[in-house]
Amino acid sequence: MTTANGGAGQAPALLVLEDGRTFRGRAYGAVGETFGEAVFSTGMTGYQETLTDPSYHRQVVVMTAPHIGNTGVNDEDPESSRIWVSGYVVRDPARVPSSWRSVRTLDEELTTQGVVGISGIDTRALTRHLRERGAMRVGIFSGPALDEDSGSDRASLLARVRAAPQMKGASLAEEVSTAETYIVPARGERRFTVAAVDLGIKGMTPHRMAERGIEVHVLPATASPDDIRAVGPDGVFFSNGPGDPATADHPVALMRSVLESGTPLFGICFGNQILGRALGFGTFKLTYGHRGINLPVQDRTTGKVEITAHNHGFAVDAPVDRDSETEYGRARVSHVCLNDNVVEGLELLDRPAFSVQYHPEAAAGPHDAAYLFDRFVTLMEAQRA
Template sequence: MTTAVLVLENGQVFTGTAFGATGQTLGEAVFCTAMTGYQETLTDPSYHRQIVVATAPQIGNTGWNTEDDESRGGRIWVAGYAVRNPTRRVSSWRSTGTLDDALVEQGVVGIAGIDTRAVTRVLRDHGSMRAGIFSGDALADTDVLLDRVRSAPSMAGADLAGEVSTDSEYVVDAVGEHRFTVAAIDLGIKTNTPRMLAQRGVRVHVFGSSVDPQVVTDLAPDGVFLSNGPGDPATADDAVALTRSVLDRRIPLLGICFGNQILGRALGRDTYKMKFGHRGINIPVIDHTTGLVSITAQNHGFALEGEAGEEFDTDFGRGRVSHTCANDGTVEGVELVDGRAFSVQYHPEAAAGPHDAAYLFDRFVTVMQGVRA
């Protein structure tokens, strides 16, 4: 077996074996607590430039298939992958290959055979940090590898949405009757989002992150959608300007994850980098309008400033913090009090589940229907 090492920015080193491609990769080390859905995780553009540490002890059981990718073309976006015990046998009739094969094919450097829960404890105690996985010819003395890690760019201040966004507009047509048209701003959009809107009779026009606001206006959409995506929301000034233009025109708006932070910024809220973020599919969120708790899928390392139920003035009317995380109080949603614009930090389109929050797409459709009426 080929030796591989995971080197953290704080100097800690974990030695295992190569998994996937061999070589060198650098990124921000983060941990994901999901027990399932590794293919959806690896192909999620929101993980761009991150080394994902899986807390689930066994990874790869269901192999790899051509249907569960969350990026167009099936691209794996993670910078690297760290696992404890990659399965030796694939057990799914849907699989078309193995996880290891997919990583090798796309040149994604990984490491196996390390105590990923020990790594997770480090990241919880010290926070997400720069890291590198090294194997094969990339191996060197620890001091040399540590210098490479510490010279890598930080996630704070990283402007990454443009690196994962579509280069050209495309359309996902409505399933059945065409009821509404939505302009979706691709900041790192997952493929299941247009699919879920289409199932509700929505024709989705997907635009790149740098689209001119006038192009969106010329489409005359019934609503605008702001997608998930990677990087620091403090760098996304163009997306914020577009959002303010949409709010000025009183067009219904829904944002998810990165889109939640963009709407928050457009409403005058600040963002900050979390210590280690939320990444998993079992995170409880409180809806402060209804008091209901949803179990949600999340992937974010930045958050909006605010407190549960807080109301505040904006340039577009009164706003409020609509959702918070039951674990730590982090803001999980903001909205305009009049209801025409709202967003959540979690993923109602979560392809690997859970599906507690899928109703938010129905709410968006209801808002568009009300405005049209």
């Protein structure tokens, strides 16, 4: 979906939303064109983790913080081997990065990886527009020819944006998943073995488990129940990932096989939506989603309020005011977002399984939800006992 020829410089750029609204700015990163779903992220830091999160596949990310790129780019913080966003939108990119960890500028990184972006636009106005109208398809176009664009040219660009695929109905997990199984060894003594189904996993997630003595076998999204059993796991983990959960029939069937086995199960983000579907709940697309590192969630089992990191445009449709009877026993909504009461977690009361809709691995923060990995360990300890 992206073409680029590098070297943005001061080339003009145009952002075109599918409802016809446009924003004119300057190229940031690669010069060319790109398409995707326009979404906004409220994080003031952690842009490198955002860019490399596979959950952002086929999305054009608008940063609400006005200054981006201040700390440059390093080789320690990426959450995967590449940038996954389809495009990047910022207001005031840093002219010179200021961090002892920086090895290159963000502009250079975007250009090298062929990511088309735009800078110098009113990102506050764009964010307000997306909040009112909802996430929608968008195109970013940059290059010298835009200096003389006409009304007919814009009509042509708008038609191309509207021809781009929508996020609803998109099946994307296999596009970002690992092709081969790999192992992240436990740090120190190995206490448990976990099979992690990679639906778009971030690098910090198996690291957090490894810190707790867990050897993590990361499996492709196409893994079968036999592949999971071959690991001999003490627990099974379903990761975050992109796309519409309504299309994820294979991960749902795989999770149901885990639930039937009674093996402790933990899911995050896309994994939460997969658990919802496995239990018989529906899913739906949020108007503009939750993205950022500052969203308040209440753990209803403890009453504690956490500030959490999110990236999801879909949610589980489950009742928050009562327990539900499912094929696998009683299910309960364990976490809710305090901004809009969206379901942010599920737990089974009669089997060792739970999930949350956000990112407890906390890259780039906050760390309020790290206890969820300990909760997973507790489930595995109880099962072993």
